[in-house]
Amino acid sequence: MSTRKQKQYGILAQYSPLKGSRPLRLALLVSLSAGVATSAVADTTCGPEQFKAVAQYFSHASAQAPANYQSAYLNYPSRSIAAADKPFPLPLGTPLGNVSYQYADKPSTLDDFLKATRSHGLLVLHKGRIVREQYANGGTEQTRFLLNSMTKSLVGLSVGIAVDQGLISSLDDPISHYLPELKEGAYQTATVRQVLDMTTALHFAGQSPDAAGRGRDIEATASKSFGCGQSIRQHPVNALFNEGSQHGQAFTYINTNTQVLGALVERVSGTSLSKFMERNLWSRIGTEDAANWLIDQPDDSKAIEHAWMGFNARVRDLGRLGLLLANNGEWQGKQLISKSWIHDSMTPDQPFLKQLAQRPVFGYSHQWWVPVGGKDEFIGMGFGGQYLYVNQAEQLVIVEMSANPTFDSRKSTEEAIAVFRAVAANLAQE
Template identity: 25%
Template sequence: MMRPKQVIFLTVLLSSLVACMTPADNPVPQRDIAAASEALKGATVLDVGLFQPTVTIGDNCTRRPLANDAARIPASVATAVAAAASYSKEQKGVGLVILKDGKILHESYTGDASAATPTDSYSMHKSVLALVYGIAIDEGIIGSLDDRAERYITEWKNDPRGQITLKQLLNMESGLKLYDFSDPDGKSMELLLGADINAVALDYPLADAPGAEFRYNNVNSQVAGIALERALRKNGHDSYADYLNQKLWCPLGNGKADLWLDREGGAPHYFSALFTTPHNWVRIGELIRNEGAFQGKQIVSARWIKAMVQPSSTNPNYGLHTWLGSPYVPKRRYSQQNPLAVIHGAPFLAEDVVFFDGFGGQRVYVVPSRGLTIVRTGQVNFAYDDAKIVNLILDGLVR
C-alpha cells in the first residue's frame, strides 16, 4: 500500500505530465518542476517509493551470501564496534554493516529499518557508474578515458564541450558550469526533476577550460552516463541498467535495486538515485577492497580499480568518481563555489582509505590494508564526522 505522500507525489507528477505534453512529433513531456519539487519536500532516505518511475535490477540474480564472524571478535574490537554503532545512531544513522576480511563483524539498524530496507544512496551511484565504465573499457565498448566527449555525443561535435575527455568528466574537472539549487536559471532542479534530463545536461555551458579546476557537479556524471549508454547501445546492449545488471550486479550476487528514471523508458539519474540495501553496497565495497574481485571471481580488472583511486590533477582527494581519504583535510569541500563542507575531525588512521560519498552521510568506506569494508546509511546530517566510524574501528583493531 502506498503512503499518502506517495499518492500525492504521483498525482501531481502525472497531472503535470498530462497537462503539459508537447505535440505528437515530440513525445518528451514537459514537467512542472515546482510541483514535482514540492511533492518531494521532506522526503527522507527511506522514502524511495516517492521516486517514480524506476527500472529494477537484481531481481533474478543468484544471491551470494556474506559470511558472519561477529561471534568471534576480540573484546577490544567489540568495544570499538559498539562505539561506532552508537556514534552512527547518534548522528541519525539508519544502517551500519562492518566487514573484516570479507566477514561481517557487525550489523545494526535503527527504527523500523532492517537488512531488507532500501535507502536513497544519493551520489554513491556515481562510484557504481565508474565501475561500469571500467568494465566497458575492458570490453572495448569505450575506447579510452582519453576519448573526447564528441566521439560519443554527436551534439557536441564542433563545440568546445566536445573536447572534454571522459577522464575529465569522471575526475569532476570538465569545466562545465555549476548551478546551485537556488540559481534563477533552475538548471540544477531541471537536472534532478526534469522529464528529459539528458537534454538538460547537454545544454550546460562551459564555465572554464576543461581540466582547469575541480568542481563536483552532477552534470559531469550525467554526461558521462550519456556517453556510456550510447556506446553500449551501439554495441548491442539494451541499456545501462541491463549492462549494470549483467556485468556487475549479478556477478556480485547482489539483490534487488531500483534506478530512478526521468520518465517511463527514459534516462537514469547517473549521478544519484540507486536505491538498494546495505548488503548490496557491502559487496561493491568488497570489490574495491579486492582489486576488482569478489569471493574469488574477477569482475572488474585490477588495473581499473587502481585507476579509480589515483588522485586527479585538480584534487588529491578525488579519483574517478571516488573519494580518497588522504591527504587529510579538516573540512572537505565539493567545490570552491559550493558552501557545503564535510567534517573530518581527524586524519584517517590508514593512508589507503577510499570511499563513496552520498549526500549527508551515506558511505561505503574501504580500507584495503586492514581488510575493512564499512557501509553506513543515515538521514541527511552534515554534523556527521566522516573520520569517526572508520577511526574507531581501526583503533580497535590495533589494541
C-alpha cells in the same frame, strides 16, 4: 494510469507537501530562485507545487527523511536490477565493540555518531565476515536505501567496465566522440577523463560558475523530472564554458558530469545503465536482492537513469560490492573490474586532485573520494550521509546509511572518515 503504476509512481500521481514541514535543506531547487524555473512555472502542469513536493521528499532534514530514503524507488519511476541467482553468504565474525574516535578535538564513539547522524543502516565487514550490523529509524535488512551521490561511485565502476570491454577506447578521447550531441556546448572539448574526475570548467544558465561548483547544476532540471516526469536527456547540451578557465585545470564537483557518464555507458553499450550494471556487476557478486535505479520519467522506452543520485539497494548487497573492491575487482576467481581501474580509482593523477582545496581531507579520482594520508582506501559518499568505505589493507568494508538532519558536506564527511579509520585501527589490533 493503472493501479499498479499509481502505486509505483505515487509521488507523480498524488504526492502533496505535508503541512508544517521544516525548512527545506536540500540543494534541490535552490537554483530555482535564480530564475531557472521560469518556463516551468509558466507551464500549468509543472510548477512550484510539484517542485516543493520534490524538495521536501529528498530533504535530509525533514522528520520523514529516513522513510523517504527507504522508499524512493516505490514513489518514483525506477528500473529494477536483478540479483544473483544464488546469494553469496556473509558469515558472522567476532563482534566489533563500541569504537572511540576524536574529531575537531572532541572525543566521541561510534554509537554516538550513529545516533547523531540518524543512521538507519550499518554493516561492518572484516575479512569477509560481519562484525557489526544494525538498523534503526525504520530500516531493516530488507530495506533498499537511496544512495544519493554515492551512486556516482557505482557509475565510475560502470565506466571502468566499459573501458575494460573496449567500449571506450581511451579516457583521453573527447566525450563528444561518443556523445556527438555534446559537440555544440561546453562539453565539446572535455575528455572522458576530465568528466570522470570532475575537472570540467562549465556551468549552466541562470547559475554562476561558483554555484555550479557547489553541485547546483542539475537540480532544476531534476525537479521537473521527479515532479512532472520530464526528460533530463537534453540537460548536458546546455552546459556553458567558464570564461577564463579550461577543462583539466581544477576540481569542480558537478552532478551533471556523472549524468553525462551515465549517458556514455548507455550509448557505448547499447543498453540502459541499469541493464549494464545488472549484467556486468550486480548479478555477478552474489547479491541477495534486486536493486533499483531511479529514472527520469514513467515511459521506460524513453527514460534514462538519474546517474548522479538514483541507486537504491540493501546494505548487505552494498557490502558485497565493497568486498569485490577490497579484493581488487576479483570475485570468486573472476576479474569483474580490472585491477588497474581499481588502483586508478584510489590514486588521483593530478596534484590538485590528490588533496582538494575545497575538501582537504579528501582527494578524488574516477568518481570516488580518496582520504588523504591513507593507503589503499577509498569511499563513496552521498548527500545526507550514505557511505561505502573500502580499506584494502585491513580488508575492511563499511556501509553506513543515514539521513543526517544536520549534514554538512565538509564537516560531516570528515567526521565519517575519522570514524571509519577508528574502526580500522580497532580491528587491526585483533
